[in-house]
Amino acid sequence: MSIIEDAICWDGVSAKLCMYVVSPGSKPLGSRDFQLGGVAPKDILGPFLMEDEFEVLHGKALVFYELTLEAYPNDLKAYLTHCSAAALADGAEFVWFQFDGGFDFESVLSQDFARDVYFLQPAGGLPSIAIDDEVRTGKGWAQVVLGARRMLIGGPRIRSIEDMIAMKGTGSVIDDLTPVSREKLAQLRADYPQIPDQFIEFLEKVGFGCIGDGGYMIYDGVAEPGFIYSEPESVDWILLFGDDFSGCNAGFHVSTGRIYEIDSAFMSAEEVANDFLGFIAAKISEVASW
Template identity: 35%
Template sequence: MPDERLNDLARLRARIGETATAAAAIAASTRTGSRANGRMMGTIRDAITWSGSDAMLSVFVVTAARAPLQLDWSVAKPPPLRVRTYLLEDVEGVLGDRTVHEHDAVFTDVPDELEAVLESLSTKAIEDGASAVWLGFEGSFSFDFLLSPEIAAQIYAVADADGAAVARDVDLRSDAWATRVAQARRRLLADG
């Protein structure tokens, strides 16, 4: 078990360098008129293609199991080139006995019918036993701000027992979207 924790820690440290670059791009993507990689940012599409060479969807899944839930990527066209899954250590015990896994799916381009893909992926994960699922921009995850209104603009899909909701670009900074994300947070923490 200690070796497993060391491996998780090593993977997390390796991701810190990636996350710092991504976080800068995400911050830029949520401000109208900012630039990243020489391109105008400001849309969900821009933020998930921040690297300039591919698209990445980061899916966060909360379950009662230690093992990650297998997500159904069959709805995504084109399919992901690869999916990496990471256990996110809940050191403070925010979620009690539940765990959060991050699934980073890398695509050659943004999947066709992105909104339908996000809704289907999230809904199926809930049906398969997840208590909450959300998609957020790279670098947006923090146990301190788990589904909080403060980071709602960095979350573009959320699902729980209330169903799945997918944000459009105009929704990200709206009070309605912040409220929906906060509802998912309240339910998630109350269920713990």
């Protein structure tokens, strides 16, 4: 039995999923919202409005549900995504699942408790899922959880290129980025007309280079996979724009502009953001939290 299965099925009888919903919608979620195919809770505790006495979440409401299932779902990822989608569709700002146990607002989504969290999803964003024990206990997942905490509690509030421009010169992790000349950008646009406008604007007004002290590298253009990988066939539909100095590159889907990260060890690509602005805003916040 995996760590996560053992933790969710801790009583040896059923599976308990602890779901936290920030800024609840207009109505409580019910049994229909938590039903997916043949999987449905036999018992639902909640919604319980949790008292944030010290306003750690700056006045945002936090609601708790405990879902008790007959058994560990065959497809836990699909079930968690379904439940989260129901909450987000009703107006939630953020949803996460974590193991049962003690909870306090000061440690909510903190790096020290990242191993207890196995699902995160903000409104308008893709879910981050760590039901694999190795993923959940790794440094990368801890940074994902910490980034979510910063979204809820504090840190750079980045919603536009203008927010990033305002950050430069304030001691931020993007202070050292160097703007790309308009002439070079014009050539880049001519060579790769499918590059999203957001990336061009970022290079022009914010720049390229290293975010933070070795945190993340943004290129001054794009690189085709064949320039970096010896066998690029499986990812030749991606134009690369950055990397983490550890073998993980990010790039644009040449047709949709959506953002993918490539695991160079397996030459596999995973979608991580809807667009460049969403990706780079999250990356800057993540590096700033280190």
